[in-house]
Amino acid sequence: MSGDTRGRPIGERSGSGGQPGTEPASPPEVVIVGAGPVGLALANLLADQDVGVLVLEAERSCADEPRAISLVDESLRTLQAMDLVSEIEPDLVWNAGSSYFGVHGQPLVVAAPGLAPLGYPQKNFFDQPGLQQALLKGAEARSKVTVAFESRVERLAQSADHVELTVSGPSGTRVVRAAYVVGCDGGRSRIRAELGIEMRGSSQQEPWIVLDLANDSHDQRMALFHCVPARPAVIVPGMAGRCRYEFMLLPGEDKEKVLEHEFLQQLVAPYRECLEPRDVRRSAVYVAHQLVAERWRDRRVLLAGDAAHLMPPFAGQGLNTGLRDARNLAWKLAAVVRGEAAESLLDTYDEERRPHATEMVRLSHRMGQLIMTTNPRRAWLRDVLFRIAGVAPPVKRWLGSMKWVKQAKLEGGFVADPNGSARVGGSLPQPTVLDGRGRRRRLDDVIGRGWALLVVGAHRHDRIPAAATPFTALNPVLIRVLPPDRVPRDGEMAEYCDLEGTIATSDRTTFLLVRPDRVIAAEFDASQARAVADALLARWH
Secondary structure, eight states: OTTOOOOOOSOOOOTTSOOTTOOOSSOOSEEEEOOSHHHHHHHHHHHTTTOOEEEEOSSSSOOOOOOOOEEEHHHHHHHHHTTOHHHHGGGOBOSOEEEEEOTTSOEEEEEOOOBOTTSSBSEEEOOHHHHHHHHHHHHHHOTTEEEESSOEEEEEEEOSSOEEEEEEETTEEEEEEESEEEEOOOTTOHHHHHHTOOEEEEEEEEEEEEEEESSOOSOTTEEEEEOOTTSOEEEEEOGGGOEEEEEEOOTTOOTTGGGSHHHHHHHHTTTSSOOOGGGEEEEEEEEEEEEEESOSEETTEEEOGGGTEEOOSTTSOHHHHHHHHHHHHHHHHHHHHTTSSOGGGGHHHHHHHHHHHHHHHHHHHHHHHHHTOOOHHHHHHHHHHHHHHHHSHHHHHHHHTTTTSOOOOOSSSSOOOTTOOSSTTSBOOOOEEEOTTSOEEEHHHHHOSSOEEEEESOSOTTHHHHHHGGGGGGOOEEEEOOOGGGSOOOGGGGGTOOHHHHHOOSSSOEEEEEOTTSBEEEEEOGGGHHHHHHHHHHHHO
């Protein structure tokens, strides 16, 4: 029904097969508050590292609203780690691009990012209900996860060795204890409020009308940004005729009346022939914020996803930023819970993630100001600058390949960089390689979960054991990278498949210490192994 923004149930069972509101037989080690995509992703990742997780969700089911619509390569790599990519493939539009149009409808720039070195296209469209369903099914299939619906957190208290949550539900009020709690409960986070953590950033509010429609004929591989000052509009197609329309709400317009069917028909008339009430999957007015929590950790409680950051949708980074949070936090929290690492390791979560999330918020805001401006003079100047930039091939390539979206790269935190390597702190490339049985597989599937010590350019095999020994406290897995002549060189992956050329630039034996989240923690030679290990273990213990 047009105007109905309520979520429809997509699951009501707990991961242990119980009813909504049930608890696991043994106390959980981690409680995650919020069963959205970020909370469920974190639950899956923790369970795969043998951590018992309870997910508390205030609603009776996971919401089935098509909210986020863009998945980047990093996010698909995270879903790969959970073995869930195949589950969402029916809803994926692979390798999507964007077209921007100026004041008079003239093309400004076409962004076609293509394949990224992480093993997936850099930008892909998807349908959030399908992702939510896949993550919930993944959680239900993992014995270490219990999802309890209709479980609302009313109070939080911390002690030296645990967190205590007062939780209300259909059967009354109960107390839940865990070693750690992660608030993944959205922009209005109760956990953040209980901690008294403020959100910092711009107080400017940008209301938009959002329509999710069915039976649409737009080319599913291209998002359209109509940068018209009179009323900016964004169109993002999906699979099976699904399509997202977004229109700026203009001053003086009533938030209720703009959702009436007659008004919606007028909005979409320039972009599709007709709009039937049955074609409206969702209609709502939302307000874009530009806010980041002032801190992401308070002793045994942490924040992730929208509870930690809120941003406009123009760069497509909201959910993707939350999934980066989950991947970064999961291995650290697991190591602390298992007693392998000191609790202070969790400080590196805020240290590593908050700067990049803040940059994504700023980027999204700047894009909105530039691309979706309602100022005619500013829009005219923008169009002129884009035309000038389009004449210069390097600038045109920079715009078209989305180089303006800064990739996550750590400048501090849990990394060691004795040689000033540009690779340290960045993501390990993921080409398709041949495993020991000659099968073509993505690199992450070959090296497995957990720490990895990769050896490239190895001419002195006798140096490998000595270099690996200092890192035994991190439990790394020693992996021999396959030589270039064993790596397939066909298709789209050809540009990245040469690990020897992608990672190593000299003929010396080089070691790459790779974290469980596939960030390169260190690059070093055999003589530097002990110093690198000492620097990292100083933050580990």
